[in-house]
Amino acid sequence: MFEAYFGFSGTPFSRDIPVKELLDRESGKELHGRLNYVARTRSFGVFTGDAGTGKTTAIRRFCQELDGNCYRVLYLSDSALTPRNFYWETLHELGYEPRFYRSDAKRQLQKALAVLVDNERKSPVVIVDEAHLLTREMLEEIRFLLNVRMDSYSALSLILVGQTELRETLKLQANKAISQRVDMRFHLPALSREETAAYIAKHLAAVKAPGEIFTPAAMGVMHEYCEGIPRKVNKVATACLMAAAGGNQKLIDDHLVRVVIESEFEG
Numbered sequence: 001m002f003e004a005y006f007g008f009s010g011t012p013f014s015r016d017i018p019v020k021e022l023l024d025r026e027s028g029k030e031l032h033g034r035l036n037y038v039a040r041t042r043s044f045g046v047f048t049g050d051a052g053t054g055k056t057t058a059i060r061r062f063c064q065e066l067d068g069n070c071y072r073v074l075y076l077s078d079s080a081l082t083p084r085n086f087y088w089e090t091l092h093e094l095g096y097e098p099r100f101y102r103s104d105a106k107r108q109l110q111k112a113l114a115v116l117v118d119n120e121r122k123s124p125v126v127i128v129d130e131a132h133l134l135t136r137e138m139l140e141e142i143r144f145l146l147n148v149r150m151d152s153y154s155a156l157s158l159i160l161v162g163q164t165e166l167r168e169t170l171k172l173q174a175n176k177a178i179s180q181r182v183d184m185r186f187h188l189p190a191l192s193r194e195e196t197a198a199y200i201a202k203h204l205a206a207v208k209a210p211g212e213i214f215t216p217a218a219m220g221v222m223h224e225y226c227e228g229i230p231r232k233v234n235k236v237a238t239a240c241l242m243a244a245a246g247g248n249q250k251l252i253d254d255h256l257v258r259v260v261i262e263s264e265f266e267g
């Protein structure tokens with residue numbers, strides 16, 4: 001176990017790194033401000049970024065930090081989301097038993113949102129992750145939701161989160177009605193060289209790593225190869241840690257990183 005070899009308190013570079021241990025990026029702070037704006041003004045936001053750049057993680061943080069007394073988050077992450085599932089999942093999350101027919105479930109959701117807003121004084125924030133995979137049919141439904149958003153009783157914040165192709169999808173003529181309604185857009189960039197180094201340090205600090213493990217040159221090679229994509233950095237860093245522990249090497253230099261990339265990722 002490389003964790004024991006390096007004296008870590010847990011497994012670094014994992015997906016469930018606690019929110020308080022996340023790297024604070026400049027772009028992350030800007031995103032946070034924009035997402036808060038969407039929640040506050042009950043508007044419509046589209047948040048994109050390449051695969052593995054940290055969108056779901058940023059949303060996880062945003063949801064945790066939103067004031068639960070004022071907002072009710074309905075988070076959906078279903079790569080095959082159908083309108084029926086959409087109504088079913090949101091109603092379930094709100095504690096309702098969804099009606100069988102889609103049209104009934106739709107009305108039921110509108111009523112449930114009205115209860116939330118009027119009785120509980122909470123703003124609904126609907127987040128649809130993996131939105132680059134939405135079907136035509138689901139996009140039509142989104143258009144409907146955006147229209148009913150105008151009714152005061154069903155006013156909700158809607159945030160679509162997806163990979164870069166979501167931007168392209170929304171540019172299509174057929175989706176003009178949706179894209180014209182977007183109030184906030186944000187595209188999460190990859191990490192810069194300095195951010196990749198800070199990212200690695202942050203994940204190691206989260207497991208109480210004692211001392212230096214990756215040399216600056218090693219982190220430089222990792223950045224080039226991973227192109228600043230956190231998920232790729234996780235994979236390469238973990239492979240390097242395993243190789244180093246196996247070879248009884250406490251310090252990971254650029255040479256070792258190159259060997260690991262060559263043998264495990266480029267083979």
Ligand SMILES: Nc1ncnc2c1ncn2[C@@H]1O[C@H](COP(=O)(O)OP(=O)(O)OP(=O)(O)O)[C@@H](O)[C@H]1O
Nearest residue numbers: 014015022023050051052053054055056057230231
């Ligand atoms: N700010 C951060 N601090 C620390 N780790 C992070 C941060 N952002 C992302 N990560 C790490 O990067 C990994 C990938 O992030 P995430 O799953 O959020 O990407 P994504 O953009 O949602 O990818 P996909 O497009 O495939 O859905 C996470 O598992 C997490 O380990």
Ligand SMILES: [Mg+2]
Nearest residue numbers: 055056057129
């Ligand atoms: Mg994601």
